[in-house]
Amino acid sequence: MNVFIVRPFGTKNNINFDRVETELIRPAMRAVGLTGGTTGEFVQQGNIRTDMFELLLIADLVIADVSIHNANVFYELGLRHALRDKRTFLLKSAGDDVPFDLKTDRYLPYDANDPAASVGALARALEATLDSQQQDSPVYQLLPDLEPADPDKFLIVPLDFREEVEQAEARKSPADLALLTCELEGFAWRAAGLRLIGMAQFRLKDWHGAKTTWKAVREYDDMDLEANTQLATVYQKLGDMVSSDQAVERALQSRAITNEARAEILALKARNAKTLWTRDWEHLQDLEARQASALMSPHLERSYHLYCQGFSEDRNHFYSGLNALAMLTILTELAQVQPTVWEDNFDAPEDAPLTLQKLKRLAADLAAGVKLAIASKRAILARTQQTDTWAEISAADLSFLASTRTSRIGQAYKSALAGADAQARESARNQLVLYQQLGILTDNTQAALQHVAPSGIEKVPEQAAPRVILFTGHRIDAEGREKPRFPRSKETQARALIHEAVEAERKTATGPLLGIAGGASGGDILFHEVCQELGIPTLLYLALPQDAYRAASVADSGAQWVERFQRLCEVNTPIILADADELPRWLRAKNEYTIWQRSNLWMLQHALTKSNDNLTLIALWNGDVEDGPGGTEDMVNRAKERGSAFIHLDTRTLLTDA
The missing domain is CATH 3.40.50.450 (Rossmann fold)
Incomplete structure (x- = not known):
């Protein structure tokens, strides 16, 4: 990470500030693995003010020496406090009294006659500051609704770096992307560069590489929306549902998240619950045992409710609504084929059929809402002369869940999958096979599967890495x-x-x-x-x-x-x-x-x-x-x-x- 040092220059008030930087600040920075400098390094470039403003904004950490009353130091410190809400560290020797406005701020004391004696203490304090997510700017402490500036918006990632990322992705080389990740260390625009690499790794399905990269991005801000959103999916792909859910919760706490993004990430969390639900029963050989285990699993209702929450956030997000309908339909179908297991959920047996009827009415209402959302999407596609295979598959899935006309269901899938790629066909088939494994909606499943042949994707056994x-x-x-x-x-x-x-x-x-x-x-x-x-x-x-x-x-x-x-x-x-x-x-x-x-x-x-x-x-x-x-x-x-x-x-x- 990069540091900007704010300090007086030369010797003032019997304190040699150049020596303080050389013997105290720089060694502590090296101990923590930090790089950076002061405005003094830009004097010959002729644009010291521009560089100073930029560095106060983009620096991951600012170290300010407030030992004496120095106008430049206080001016730069004030700018930093106005621009960024955290990671500003103060240190002070026995010089002038601290100004009133800074008296409540904490700072590290050091001996101007022996600055090197405080290297260890400063290194530990810098590490703690970097690890902390607490605001240290009095501006943001007093104005909690104020949003700090986003440094990534002011950082320009070099064009030839972008091109190297694109070339590595085109070569499908996770190793070359990992190399670029290592080489970013020390650059002010590292976080922005990591985002480019992380997206390329995501598209290449290099889940381990993407995890490492997006975790590095999140080191800058625990609540980074993009990093947590990406990590939620990455952890899901790696089978770590706990970490995926934790990333989802962090993303949901972001002030910047839109309703559409909330719907998307809640649907991802619902998918995690669905995965845990299938693990509860898919290993069982006996059909009735599978049905009973699937119905008793707490992950079934949890997945349904999470999909519902997503659809409530954005009624145009038909994916979450459709999946909520699917999970609710599975629940009601299982309740009918396993009535004893269903009744065991209630203290009074007579409540079981009443609740089941209520859930069926909810399913009908949900189906109507999903139908409107899909119709809206298809209308937009028609108006803009675009096509979307997934929207057509969703329409077929809705027909499967809401209709008993098997011939209509079969035709819906036949039309939706005409020209669809192998991945789309595989996804549609996997959902239908799930119903087949549970022995529910058998007529609809049989009609649909007649038109959803296996995708032809062969699961090649992974060879052991050498x-x-x-x-x-x-x-x-x-x-x-x-x-x-x-x-x-x-x-x-x-x-x-x-x-x-x-x-x-x-x-x-x-x-x-x-x-x-x-x-x-x-x-x-x-x-x-x-x-x-x-x-x-x-x-x-x-x-x-x-x-x-x-x-x-x-x-x-x-x-x-x-x-x-x-x-x-x-x-x-x-x-x-x-x-x-x-x-x-x-x-x-x-x-x-x-x-x-x-x-x-x-x-x-x-x-x-x-x-x-x-x-x-x-x-x-x-x-x-x-x-x-x-x-x-x-x-x-x-x-x-x-x-x-x-x-x-x-x-x-x-x-x-x-």
């Missing part, structure tokens, strides 16, 4: 390298280390193995050769096209390595990251980040995706810390965060071998 061995390691040292890492004379020993590590993985593997590595002279090529000897297939990932990569990462090691690289490319068609070594324009501002760091992260994300997180990272590495994203240390840390195994082949042992 265990992936991802390799990263040093190149062979250039002649005369000042600080040796991998001397040419130690190739045999390095090969033995790699062979031992890969062989150990092969012996413990319970399924298929796959190796992934680059093609640089040294560790990369040795890894591919070892895997080939052990019968393990590998994928060759190159940061640049083959000729450019050879020139950059192989040629200076000599003809022998070039020949081995060429042989490797002949048996493993290279997978290429980029056409040139220049980063995309949107990435060039990222400190200490090159195409080579990007290549490391790219391979890591592909390995994690292909292995479904069943990954071992082998690093032929001297253990030196490499700053910036994409370095070996960063790769190791990211892999460990995902639960990956890590094998460190320390090249320092090569230097100590006799």
